[in-house]
Amino acid sequence: MADNFELRDYQIKVSDFIISTLDRSGHAAFEAPTGSGKTIMGLHASITYARAHDLKIVYLTRTNSQQDQVINELRILAPRLGIKAVGFQGRYNLCPLYREVEGREEFSSDSLSRFCNSRKKKVIEGNQGACRFFNWKVRHESTMTHLFTTMPKVEEFAQYAEENTFCPYESLKHASTQADLVIMPYAYFLNRDISDRFLARWGVSRDRIIVVMDEAHNLMDAARDISSYSLNINLINLAEREAKESGDPMLLGNTRTTDICEALRNAILDLVKDLLKEREEAGIRYEDFRGYVATGARIRSDEFEKVLTAMYDLGESICDVKEKEGRVPRSHILNLAARILIWSDNSDEKYIQILSREKEGNIESYCIEPDDVLRPLMESFTIHMSGTLEPFDAYRNITGFGKMEMMKLGDIFPQENRLILYDDSISTKFDEMDGANIGRICGIIENLASGLNRKTAVFFPSYRLMEMIIDHGIGLDPLIEDKGMKQNQLMALISRYRKGTRPLFAVMGGADI
Numbered sequence: 001m002a003d004n005f006e007l008r009d010y011q012i013k014v015s016d017f018i019i020s021t022l023d024r025s026g027h028a029a030f031e032a033p034t035g036s037g038k039t040i041m042g043l044h045a046s047i048t049y050a051r052a053h054d055l056k057i058v059y060l061t062r063t064n065s066q067q068d069q070v071i072n073e074l075r076i077l078a079p080r081l082g083i084k085a086v087g088f089q090g091r092y093n094l095c096p097l098y099r100e101v102e103g104r105e106e107f108s109s110d111s112l113s114r115f116c117n118s119r120k121k122k123v124i125e126g127n128q129g130a131c132r133f134f135n136w137k138v139r140h141e142s143t144m145t146h147l148f149t150t151m152p153k154v155e156e157f158a159q160y161a162e163e164n165t166f167c168p169y170e171s172l173k174h175a176s177t178q179a180d181l182v183i184m185p186y187a188y189f190l191n192r193d194i195s196d197r198f199l200a201r202w203g204v205s206r207d208r209i210i211v212v213m214d215e216a217h218n219l220m221d222a223a224r225d226i227s228s229y230s231l232n233i234n235l236i237n238l239a240e241r242e243a244k245e246s247g248d249p250m251l252l253g254n255t256r257t258t259d260i261c262e263a264l265r266n267a268i269l270d271l272v273k274d275l276l277k278e279r280e281e282a283g284i285r286y287e288d289f290r291g292y293v294a295t296g297a298r299i300r301s302d303e304f305e306k307v308l309t310a311m312y313d314l315g316e317s318i319c320d321v322k323e324k325e326g327r328v329p330r331s332h333i334l335n336l337a338a339r340i341l342i343w344s345d346n347s348d349e350k351y352i353q354i355l356s357r358e359k360e361g362n363i364e365s366y367c368i369e370p371d372d373v374l375r376p377l378m379e380s381f382t383i384h385m386s387g388t389l390e391p392f393d394a395y396r397n398i399t400g401f402g403k404m405e406m407m408k409l410g411d412i413f414p415q416e417n418r419l420i421l422y423d424d425s426i427s428t429k430f431d432e433m434d435g436a437n438i439g440r441i442c443g444i445i446e447n448l449a450s451g452l453n454r455k456t457a458v459f460f461p462s463y464r465l466m467e468m469i470i471d472h473g474i475g476l477d478p479l480i481e482d483k484g485m486k487q488n489q490l491m492a493l494i495s496r497y498r499k500g501t502r503p504l505f506a507v508m509g510g511a512d513i
């Protein structure tokens with residue numbers, strides 16, 4: 001057990017289970033209810049095992065607020081256990097420079113990476129003005145000391161860095177090479193190219209790290225998301241416009257870029273007509289799509305990939321020109337060609353492409369077996385934790401972690417601390433939502449919220465019902481979780497709820513905070 005750190009008995013049990021399982025099979029999973037301290041259990045076990053075996057830790061979270069929660073725990077744990085920890089996010093959240101560029105909303109993560117690399121190169125070549133944030137402060141000892149001693153949340157550090165005119169992204173990237181534990185988003189680490197580069201910088205191989213997965217029930221979705229994409233008429237139109245602005249270069253023989261864009265657009269429209277008929281959507285094979293495009297563009301089917309590669313190269317050169325001109329280095333032609341090239345590489349067993357009428361014609365590619373994305377994780381020690389992993393066998397099978405051992409932490413909250421009451425005089429059935437029923441619900445909520453000398457949170461089964469109650473008029477001044485609230489707005493709402501006395505109105509299964 002780690003030094004002087006007090007865990008509850010059930011937390012020690014879980015931590016011991018994880019440690020012994022990592023020793024036996026390398027892959028541990030546990031399910032524990034909300035409020036049981038999953039984060040502290042996962043951290044405690046992983047840090048204890050890592051220290052004993054000289055390993056590094058990557059802690060994956062899905063949202064920024066989950067990342068903040070881990071940092072909160074680490075502020076207590078890290079100094080006691082003598083480890084260095086840092087939170088990390090991508091440039092999109094951290095680069096202060098791109099927000100100053102005209103057309104910044106056009107940045108994708110690829111174009112931002114291209115933009116950043118080019119700016120840094122110019123700074124190294126002597127043009128300090130190319131990025132005023134890429135300066136000596138980025139890697140300075142005082143910056144690293146600030147990071148490791150105060151353990152700021154990523155947003156806090158971004159603000160600090162901006163105020164002191166240096167790049168938070170580059171600082172965190174540098175700090176992570178000195179850290180024992182790095183917290184980062186799933187999407188970042190599951191991208192094999194990115195994680196390979198990250199680990200190379202860190203100087204560790206995959207078999208020398210423990211990957212802790214917070215809210216691991218999201219693992220499959222996160223893996224699917226990074227290998228799914230869509231192809232639609234709008235993207236083709238944007239690429240066509242870009243081709244015209246760039247002089248409509250030849251791609252192959254007499255075939256111009258706009259000829260291919262037109263053939264791609266017609267292929268989707270014709271496929272919608274021929275394949276869908278009366279249906280809303282249908283599966284589509286790459287060979288069929290390629291055949292339609294080749295016929296429309298009057299090229300041989302086997303020349304299609306050559307054309308796509310030429311389009312890709314054209315897109316790259318457009319990005320270079322834009323970058324030199326100080327514009328956003330993004331190309332729709334590049335984006336379009338890259339998506340179809342990925343499709344041409346994808347196997348039919350692991351991916352499914354669906355053609356639909358959406359947006360005049362849309363092809364959506366879904367990864368149904370993201371085992372290629374998950375396989376690199378199996379080279380490391382892994383800890384999967386969640387409030388909802390059962391049925392375990394299904395989780396083990398779909399993720400492919402065959403040797404994984406699992407533990408479920410049962411009910412840890414004493415029965416006597418809970419009071420569950422129900423009132424059968426009201427109903428939330430839609431056809432019974434008349435004024436009288438809504439009025440009764442309002443009355444009950446008002447009585448509870450004002451009659452108890454406690455903080456009150458009211459969770460509704462739907463946003464619609466919550467709106468009906470608010471519209472009816474209720475004698476309370478609640479803080480309200482709006483549908484579509486951004487994460488920082490939600491966190492601000494929760495913070496006001498914690499600090500104040502107003503009740504909270506929210507929706508069950510609504511925002512994930």
Ligand code: SF4
Nearest residue numbers: 095116131133134167
């Ligand atoms: Fe942005 Fe930092 Fe790159 Fe400069 S060095 S472009 S501030 S990410």
